[in-house]
Amino acid sequence: MAPSCSTTSWENSWGILFSHPRDYTPVCTTELGRAARLWSEFTKRGVKMVALSIDSVEDHHGWSKDILAYCSMESCGSTLPFPVIADSKRELALELGMLDPDEKDNDGMPLTARCVFIIGPDKRLKLSLLYPASTGRNFDEILRVVDSLQLTAAKRVATPADWQPGDSVMVPPSISPSEAKVLFPAGVYTKEVPSKKKYLRYTPQP
Helix, strand or coil, X not given: CCCCCCHHHHCCXXXXXXXXXXXXXXXXXXXXXXXXXXXXXXXXXXXXXXXXXXXXXXXXXXXXXXXXXXCCCHHHCCCCCCCEEECCCCHHHHHCCCEEEEEECCCCCEEECEEEEEECCCCCEEEEEEECCCCCCCHHHHHHHHHHHHHHHHCCCECCCXXXXXXXXXXXXXXXXXXXXXXXXXXXXXXXXXXXXCCCEEEXXX
């Protein structure tokens, strides 16, 4: 199957848990294929990934081959680079609020929604996302979010809309102008607005 996800291997790591409705389905295949493609980028950032669905381990084994073929990664073997939890009894999905009340299987049982949980090294939830079954997730955006979360956890900055690594970041309102001069030696510039309030402050990414 996929790599182990023992709690010991997750010490002091960032983690991503993402659920999908069902194995052998089209949108889910594209999602896990993209996640597999980006696995090395997440790994560079010290992020451990684990997926979840309500299907069996046997289904995960067979489906993994289809996913790797879809994203032209057959040379990587027959297993995904991250583990996939087989939550066939829906116990974990129920506990974590991952079940979609509007999407049901042939037996009328709810399927797991497209959830994303990002957990920090302190084992606290840093971000959660919920997508409907009809909309596939953007894993490049999830990677961008990780970059922002890790940067803002280490530095007293905020990232604006559409920020990309290397772009200027924003100085939070809680930091006074005198403190900003000390914290950001590269300089702080202010975007002028009609109100004349000096709250749109930028600095090069530390």
